[in-house]
Amino acid sequence: MNRPYNFSAGPAAIPEEVLEQAAGEMLDWHGSGMSVMEMSHRGKEFIAICEQAESDLRELLAIPPEFKVLFMQGGGIAENAIVPLNLSHAGTVDVVVTGSWSQKSRKEAAKYAAEVHTAASGEESHFTTLPDPKTWQLSRGASYVHICSNETIHGVEFHELPDLKALGSDAPLVVDFSSHVASRPVDWSRVGLAFGGAQKNLGPAGVTLVVVREDLIGHALPICPSAFDYKNVPTPTRATTRRPPGASTWPG
């Protein structure tokens, strides 16, 4: 077997020992007699796997307790809509445009916010430089400020997250950190919400990580799909307790 060097900007290489463990547990996870893929999502085995994943991630990224860790679906592209559906209050959203991904985020936010304001843009330099935060034109009363902390296509990266408070804004900072999450510490005191597809730095494609400060949950627009309202996303704790009325067993 010849494992190539994989510099893919898309799905990342996975350590061989992880793949070996997954292969070894494929027919029988820890004596359960089942593959992880066959388990009830409400059973104690799978809940334990979820809890472990959340706890490992909290430790690795030093996520403070006032943040919820949500495992979602749809990737960063879906979060471009899900974030304004949950956080925009149909008000003004500030976007710092530093490349292709934040351009997409700006366009998508315009479907849900009353106004999407470009607080700064690297368009003039063809996205070869990062606008100095001191020059950003932040709106008064914005629902949030969006940045993409690493633009894979145009190649500019924030080495440090902006301190919005010091820039005179009370808005929460939303960070798309898909392509460099877990490669550096995150200063959570500056963050309201951070999201990223798992497939670049965390694991296989299929899961989207959302880390969101608790006070930002519960304000979704009425048109937000129930499945993507942050307050409905099951976490290990919530999964064991929620059961719809009338359900004699778990629902589905």
Next chain:
Amino acid sequence: MNRPYNFSAGPAAIPEEVLEQAAGEMLDWHGSGMSVMEMSHRGKEFIAICEQAESDLRELLAIPPEFKVLFMQGGGIAENAIVPLNLSHAGTVDVVVTGSWSQKSRKEAAKYAAEVHTAASGEESHFTTLPDPKTWQLSRGASYVHICSNETIHGVEFHELPDLKALGSDAPLVVDFSSHVASRPVDWSRVGLAFGGAQKNLGPAGVTLVVVREDLIGHALPICPSAFDYKNVPTPTRATTRRPPGASTWPG
């Protein structure tokens, strides 16, 4: 190893030979030197896997060529919103309520349709009987008619899909067939769109199957998240040709 009999109403058992093959290919898929989870989603290996999955499913379910097969995310719960976002035209939607799942669908559709009309309901019998299609009160000009063809919680099942044309309606039929897809033939001449989470009858959780007649694609509401507009969902053919402007390699 002791593999139990698994009658789970949630994630279904997977044949041992499938699990064995997945385990055997975990570190090196067909000599590529990579796990499927590490492959570029735009590479020839993964495109071939997608094509095979679509083609196998088309054969198994006898899906006619005028239907697109979409592999999406979010499960049936998300489709309860994604269907009206794509098909309702913000008009009237008819729902036949036969249990907990179609109740959920009705509630979610009300976020996007001008009117959600209960064309029939089994509520009076506590969802122990299926209202005879001849008694359904179908709306004139409805955007679509929704049914759940198998209600796992309340336990009623359509043995035959309704013939809306014979009932005097020109609306496309939308079928949530999550819990009995691939257990019986589907009369596609009666269907506009059918959806189902993969985890019950098709494979592991994480993928949602949407089979949709081509003429129903391309009419999404402006508030539909781009990621869930059926016209944007990549299919094996589309995945090889789409590349955003300015992308020197594939985007992510």
